[in-house]
Amino acid sequence: MGIVTMLGLVLVVSVLMVATAFGLWRKKTDGQMKSIAKYAPIPVADDDPEVDVVTASAGDHGGERLTAQMLGSALGERATIVQFSTAFCQPCRATRRILDEVATMIEGTNHVEIDAEAHLDLVRQLDIRRTPTVLVLDSRGMITKKAVGLPRKADIIAALGEVV
Amino acid sequence: MSSSVICDPQVEVDVRGPRFAAGITVVVLAVSLLTIGTAVAAVLLTIQTIVFGLGAFVGLKAQPYGIIFRKVVQPRIAPASEFEAIAPPRFAALVGFIFTAVALIGLATGVTAIAYIAVAFALAAAFLNSAFGFCLGCEMFLLGKRAFSRSVSV
Numbered sequence: 001m002g003i004v005t006m007l008g009l010v011l012v013v014s015v016l017m018v019a020t021a022f023g024l025w026r027k028k029t030d031g032q033m034k035s036i037a038k039y040a041p042i043p044v045a046d047d048d049p050e051v052d053v054v055t056a057s058a059g060d061h062g063g064e065r066l067t068a069q070m071l072g073s074a075l076g077e078r079a080t081i082v083q084f085s086t087a088f089c090q091p092c093r094a095t096r097r098i099l100d101e102v103a104t105m106i107e108g109t110n111h112v113e114i115d116a117e118a119h120l121d122l123v124r125q126l127d128i129r130r131t132p133t134v135l136v137l138d139s140r141g142m143i144t145k146k147a148v149g150l151p152r153k154a155d156i157i158a159a160l161g162e163v164v
Numbered sequence: 165m166s167s168s169v170i171c172d173p174q175v176e177v178d179v180r181g182p183r184f185a186a187g188i189t190v191v192v193l194a195v196s197l198l199t200i201g202t203a204v205a206a207v208l209l210t211i212q213t214i215v216f217g218l219g220a221f222v223g224l225k226a227q228p229y230g231i232i233f234r235k236v237v238q239p240r241i242a243p244a245s246e247f248e249a250i251a252p253p254r255f256a257a258l259v260g261f262i263f264t265a266v267a268l269i270g271l272a273t274g275v276t277a278i279a280y281i282a283v284a285f286a287l288a289a290a291f292l293n294s295a296f297g298f299c300l301g302c303e304m305f306l307l308g309k310r311a312f313s314r315s316v317s318v
Contacts, residue, residue, distance in 0.1 A: 009198060011280060018288065026296070086305055130306055
């Protein structure tokens with residue numbers, strides 16, 4: 001074998017195997033839409049939106065609620081798609097393109113992009129670990145779904161379909 | 165919070181460039197890892213550290229593997245259809261630079277274990293980048309930022 005060491009050989013093979021397994025797993029799970037367990041949908045029978053807002057802000061629902069002030073941008077009339085991005089993020093651009101398209105397509109939906117680095121308090125509060133992370137909010141600003149990684153367009157549309 | 169802060173569209177590269185560069189890096193690092201303890205590994209790791217350093221501190225245009233891609237590979241393949249911002253690959257080069265520099269320090273001080281560990285991590289990152297287009301350093305960026313700037317957030 002000459003200059004090749006046994007330890008080196010074992011390491012190279014193991015590293016490539018582990019990295020391949022991780023890469024395949026990541027490719028499969030990346031961008032999947034996860035429902036927020038704590039989310040309580042808007043009551044269907046409720047035809048007075050004022051009442052709704054009051055109950056939500058009173059903290060009756062366990063889910064997290066985002067406001068225009070927290071986002072630094074107005075909520076969509078029917079739904080809001082929030083995207084957390086950083087400068088060193090490859091899939092953030094493609095994510096932005098998809099979300100902009102969907103927000104334009106579905107009326108009353110806003111796409112808000114947040115620079116995670118400049119909003120670390122919010123990032124910690126919502127436990128955002130990597131970018132892009134996409135949150136789907138209903139008309140009240142309640143988080144209904146979360147996707148970490150580049151989301152599929154169909155999944156975003158389906159998630160919005162549940163709230164608008 | 166305008167998009168321009170997050171991604172400057174003026175500076176972009178063909179996505180295949182950094183992935184090609186990562187592919188050469190995989191080969192260089194794999195051979196280094198196989199031959200740690202010999203002069204071959206020391207020479208290869210020195211070259212790779214310089215390559216990473218040029219990419220991180222000077223720019224992707226100065227990155228030798230990127231130059232090979234533009235001069236030799238790109239003219240022979242289909243025109244670029246996908247572009248990416250240069251910030252992620254430059255950041256990846258910086259992370260790579262740190263790992264190979266640590267490996268060289270390990271070799272120089274005779275602590276070979278450090279060299280093995282550092283090169284193994286760098287190899288994993290370069291492989292993920294080249295085979296899956298996945299930037300490990302970039303993914304760790306926000307976690308690092310969260311951990312190291314606890315109470316000074318804007």
